[in-house]
Amino acid sequence: MTLSLTRCPAPAKLNLFLHVNGRRPDGYHILQSVFQLIDRCDYLDAEVTNDGLIRRSNDIPGVPEDSDLIIRAARLLQQHTGCERGALLTLHKSLPMGGGLGGGSSDAATTLMALNHLWNTGLNQQQLMQLGLQLGADVPFFLFGQNAFAEGIGEELQPVETPECxxxxxxxxxxxxxxxxxxxxxxxxxxxxxxxxxxxxxxxxxxxxxxxxxxxxxxxxxxxxxxxxxxxxxxxxxxxxxxxxxxxxxxxxxxxxxxxxxxxxxxxxxxxxxxxxxxxxxxxxx
The missing domain is CATH 3.30.70.890 (GHMP kinase, C-terminal domain)
Known part of the structure; x- marks a missing residue:
């Protein structure tokens, strides 16, 4: 039986505000923001393979496979856990690139969640968030899984109540x-x-x-x-x-x-x- 998950949602986020409070010596900016999840999504299909290879089944204009965050996320999880299984990934994009909606980061987070489940690698939410930070400052938010008040470079997160609208x-x-x-x-x-x-x-x-x-x-x-x-x-x-x-x-x-x-x-x-x-x-x- 093939292990797979289809139509895995990767939602967009909005920054209800975004303040730049300073800059660290390493060049990263110190921020404060509120991240709001919305129901506009990319969707990921993930199928487990036994060859150990991580592949993407479809072309995405302007995004070579090796630099795609879903491929990088899958390989990072595989390397971190020593998993010998592979995955065939299909990404259905609707969120624009360079739009400030966190599309690539959200895609990466959904990939980590899906494959952690399918590969049975057993990482908890905090471990996934620490791993996701290696892919980008917004990735931990999507793994956090709820609206958040963010500080630091965006990785220090606290739950926050936001208006329903x-x-x-x-x-x-x-x-x-x-x-x-x-x-x-x-x-x-x-x-x-x-x-x-x-x-x-x-x-x-x-x-x-x-x-x-x-x-x-x-x-x-x-x-x-x-x-x-x-x-x-x-x-x-x-x-x-x-x-x-x-x-x-x-x-x-x-x-x-x-x-x-x-x-x-x-x-x-x-x-x-x-x-x-x-x-x-x-x-x-x-």
């Missing part, structure tokens, strides 16, 4: 490379740290994305998207860009905003999540 997300059609934003001379790195207990009370803090002004300067299309979406609420960029989002109270309001757009951007709606859907999927398998 819908979001309208705009893809401005530009790819924003993270190093270009963090390396920009215009970036300020001195926002005063906040406390988790301040969130989301507006009277204490202006909840902003410190990377947004730099992205708007370097990529004017991001600025245009923010200006347009600001007609309907408090619009801001997620992550290092390029996607822009606005919270709305219900699905019908999201539909109305999307209908009003007549340009070239891609718009979609998403619902807030409390728990990573892959965790529910694995619980149902146990």
């Amino acid at each position: 819908w979001y309208v997300v705009v893809e401005p059609g530009v790819h924003v490379p993270t190093p270009a934003i963090f390396g920009a001379p215009q970036l300020t790195r001195d926002t005063k740290p906040v406390k988790i207990t301040d969130f989301p009370a507006d009277e204490f803090v202006k909840w902003k994305n410190d990377l947004q002004s730099v992205a708007c300067l370097l990529y004017p299309e991001v600025d245009k998207a923010i200006q347009w979406l600001s007609q309907f609420g408090s619009a801001k960029m997620t992550g290092s860009g390029a996607c822009v989002f606005c919270a709305v109270s219900d699905e019908s309001e999201a539909d109305k905003i999307i209908e009003k757009h007549e340009g070239q951007w891609k718009l979609w709606k998403a619902k807030s999540l409390r728990i990573h859907p892959m965790m529910k999927k694995l619980q149902a398998k146990d």
Whole structure:
């Protein structure tokens, strides 16, 4: 019998705010953020093989197999645990690359969760999070599995309650490379740290994305998207860009905003999540 898991969800995240508080000697930035899971997902199919090889069954434009985070995640888990099994992986992408939605990191986290289950490698959540950090600063959040107040380089996580709502997300059609934003001379790195207990009370803090002004300067299309979406609420960029989002109270309001757009951007709606859907999927398998 073939061991496999299909339609494993890799959800997007939104940064409800993102403050840059400083920079470490190794070049990593010290951040604070709230990560919000949403129900827009990539999907992974994973099939166990007995040849020890890690392969991808489909082409993904612009992502060579050896540099794909799902392949790197699978090989890292295999090496770390000494597992002799292999895997054939198929990734169904819908999240844009360079969009600030954490797509690649989420794909890697779902790969680790799926193969830890299929290979029966037995790592607990904390061990998976430590492993995931080797792949990227956002990977531990997706393995954490719930909305989080993040500090450090994004790996220090505490659970946080976030509003239940819908979001309208705009893809401005530009790819924003993270190093270009963090390396920009215009970036300020001195926002005063906040406390988790301040969130989301507006009277204490202006909840902003410190990377947004730099992205708007370097990529004017991001600025245009923010200006347009600001007609309907408090619009801001997620992550290092390029996607822009606005919270709305219900699905019908999201539909109305999307209908009003007549340009070239891609718009979609998403619902807030409390728990990573892959965790529910694995619980149902146990």
